[in-house]
Amino acid sequence: xxxxxxxxxxxxxxxxxxxxxxxQVDSQVTMMFWYRQQPxxxxxxxxxxxxxxxxxYESGFxxxxxxISRPNxxxxxxxxxxxxxxxxxxYLCSVDSSDFSTYNEQFFGPGTRLTVx
Amino acid sequence: GENVEQHPSxxxxxxxxxxxIKCTYSDSASNYFPWYKQELGKGPQLIxxxxxxxxEKKDQRIAVTLNKTAKHFSLHITETQPEDSAVYFxxxxxxxxxxxxxxxxxxxKA
Numbered sequence: 001x002x003x004x005x006x007x008x009x010x011x012x013x014x015x016x017x018x019x020x021x022x023x024q025v026d027s028q029v030t031m032m033f034w035y036r037q038q039p040x041x042x043x044x045x046x047x048x049x050x051x052x053x054x055x056x057y058e059s060g061f062x063x064x065x066x067x068i069s070r071p072n073x074x075x076x077x078x079x080x081x082x083x084x085x086x087x088x089x090x091y092l093c094s095v096d097s098s099d100f101s102t103y104n105e106q107f108f109g110p111g112t113r114l115t116v117x
Numbered sequence: 118g119e120n121v122e123q124h125p126s127x128x129x130x131x132x133x134x135x136x137x138i139k140c141t142y143s144d145s146a147s148n149y150f151p152w153y154k155q156e157l158g159k160g161p162q163l164i165x166x167x168x169x170x171x172x173e174k175k176d177q178r179i180a181v182t183l184n185k186t187a188k189h190f191s192l193h194i195t196e197t198q199p200e201d202s203a204v205y206f207x208x209x210x211x212x213x214x215x216x217x218x219x220x221x222x223x224x225x226k227a
Contacts, residue, residue: 001163031213042206043161043217092160096215104149104210108160 002027002095004109012115013083020079021112023093028073033094034066037111043092049076083116090114119144121209123218131226136194138221140207143188147209147216150183150190155204155220164205165192197225 003026013019023032034046046066047055055068069077080087090111097105123140130136142150148169153161167174167181167190174181178197183190190209194201202225207218 004160042219045215048213096213098213104213104215105151105163105166106208106210106215107163108153111158111160113158 001105002029002107004093004095004107006091006093006109006112008112009110010113010115012117015084015116017083018079018081019083019114020077021091021093023076023078023109025074025095028099029095030073030099031096032070032076033096033106034068034076034078035092035094035108037090037092039089046078046091080114083114085116088114088116119147119209119214119216121207121216121218123207123221125221126219127222127224129224129226130197132197132199134197136197136201136223136225138192138205138207138223139189140191140209140218141187141189142209142216144209144211144214144216145188146211149210150181151208151210151215152179152181152192153206153208153217155206157203161206194223197223199225199227201225 005024007022032049035043045058046061047057049055049068049070051070067079092111093109121142151166154164155161167183178195180193204220204222206220
């Protein structure tokens with residue numbers, strides 16, 4: 001399994017500002033994923049980030065709102081831009097085992113709990 | 118599109134009783150079915166998974182069953198303990214896509 005850390009663990013932000021969330025993995029992985037989990041809800045995939053290429057966004061999510069960086073094989077950032085209260089969620093970083101398995105075992109970071117006032 | 122339905126949304130059991138959570142999926146290409154436990158303030162943790170070539174898997178007090186024909190899979194927790202209280206998510210994965218269920222909030226009453 002992979003050990004994933006995220007910073008910050010939580011933050012309270014004012015509307016109109018931006019927050020960058022960092023994700024660090026203890027091993028090199030090709031694919032990293034960013035999920036959003038709204039209060040009491042399931043996990044929704046925002047985008048998939050591969051090192052050396054632009055992130056692939058899911059329907060309903062756009063790069064201008066959620067820019068992602070993937071500078072190397074162990075690190076990624078997600079920025080939540082021009083925040084509104086509707087962006088209040090837990091944001092989760094994830095990796096899977098596709099580098100060494102035919103099955104998509106996914107491992108999650110502890111999450112970043114964002115509250116927008 | 119592909120989806121995963123999970124029931125019940127909330128489950129309350131007495132300590133020592135069994136808990137069963139059921140999921141159905143729509144994508145025939147799904148071949149991997151993990152279950153995650155999410156405790157308050159934490160990210161989801163993989164607790165057990167089952168692959169499409171087996172029908173049942175057990176790990177101590179938890180077991181999963183898979184019926185590929187009916188596209189059903191279930192999580193069974195026996196001898197529940199208060200520390201089993203959490204939100205449980207099922208998921209169906211195939212290729213690079215993982216679809217999560219809506220979650221089941223399990224309460225184990227002491």
